[in-house]
Amino acid sequence: MAPAPTSEPIVQERQSMPHGYVFVPKGNVFITGHCRRRTQAANHTVYTVVDASSRKKTLGIRVPQTIYTSVRQSEAATRQDRANAVKKRDGALETQFCEEVLRLFPNIPSEAVPKVVQTAMRKGSGRVGRTGALGLEKRAILGVRAHIRHCETAYDGLLKNGMTRERAREKVIGRVDEVAGQWVGKQKKEGAESRRRCP
Numbered sequence: 568m569a570p571a572p573t574s575e576p577i578v579q580e581r582q583s584m585p586h587g588y589v590f591v592p593k594g595n596v597f598i599t600g601h602c603r604r605r606t607q608a609a610n611h612t613v614y615t616v617v618d619a620s621s622r623k624k625t626l627g628i629r630v631p632q633t634i635y636t637s638v639r640q641s642e643a644a645t646r647q648d649r650a651n652a653v654k655k656r657d658g659a660l661e662t663q664f665c666e667e668v669l670r671l672f673p674n675i676p677s678e679a680v681p682k683v684v685q686t687a688m689r690k691g692s693g694r695v696g697r698t699g700a701l702g703l704e705k706r707a708i709l710g711v712r713a714h715i716r717h718c719e720t721a722y723d724g725l726l727k728n729g730m731t732r733e734r735a736r737e738k739v740i741g742r743v744d745e746v747a748g749q750w751v752g753k754q755k756k757e758g759a760e761s762r763r764r765c766p
Contacts, residue, residue: 576612579619580626589635590616592627597649599628601638606630661688665765667707673763674752675711680765683714715746 584590591602606613614629665684668675675683687710701709716722720739726732 575615575628577615577617578629580616581619584629585612585614587631587633588614588629589632590627590629591635593625595642597642598635598638601641602630602635603628605634605638609634657688662765663703664688664707664710667703668711669763669765671704671707672711672747672750675750677763679714679718682718683710684765686710686714711750712743712747715743715750719743719746 580590591599593599603613609631611631611634616626616629618624618626661684664687665680668680668683687706716736716739720742722735722739725735725738730738
């Protein structure tokens with residue numbers, strides 16, 4: 568049976584700090600997450616610190632100083648390994664995305680491929696390539712169509728001239744379909760050209 572969730576008392580930033588505790592600001596997910604888990608595992612209280620004016624904006628947490636010090640040491644010791652793991656994972660995701668683009672759009676110009684991948688897979692951008700809500704094929708199609716819309720049509724100019732996003736998309740949908748159709752083309756037969764690789 569799963570343990571009952573641990574409640575975290577909410578305190579304002581100006582309230583006095585419990586003895587032996589320190590404030591851990593939001594921002595480093597590794598540090599705040601590990602501080603929270605280790606504090607709960609030690610049966611100590613984690614305090615959620617909110618902005619005094621709104622009581623809605625979370626600023627961080629309060630945890631025992633000893634736990635915070637230990638977590639900071641762990642974070643520093645594992646930082647490079649974690650960065651390497653993230654880079655490796657991101658590289659694998661980009662390769663999968665790129666290969667799907669090439670599979671679905673075998674006639675896509677070579678110079679467009681890295682642009683599609685880079686834009687669609689940009690971290691922290693909310694771009695389609697990183698969403699977990701859609702399958703890889705759908706993400707690749709949407710990523711290519713977005714590239715076509717921005718690079719092969721007058722879409723951006725229409726937006727700059729005050730047209731709504733929805734209306735601008737309607738205006739260029741024919742051109743997007745046309746270019747996407749050209750890039751899909753007919754599947755190439757066996758040979759070097761049918762096995763294009765991601766850059």
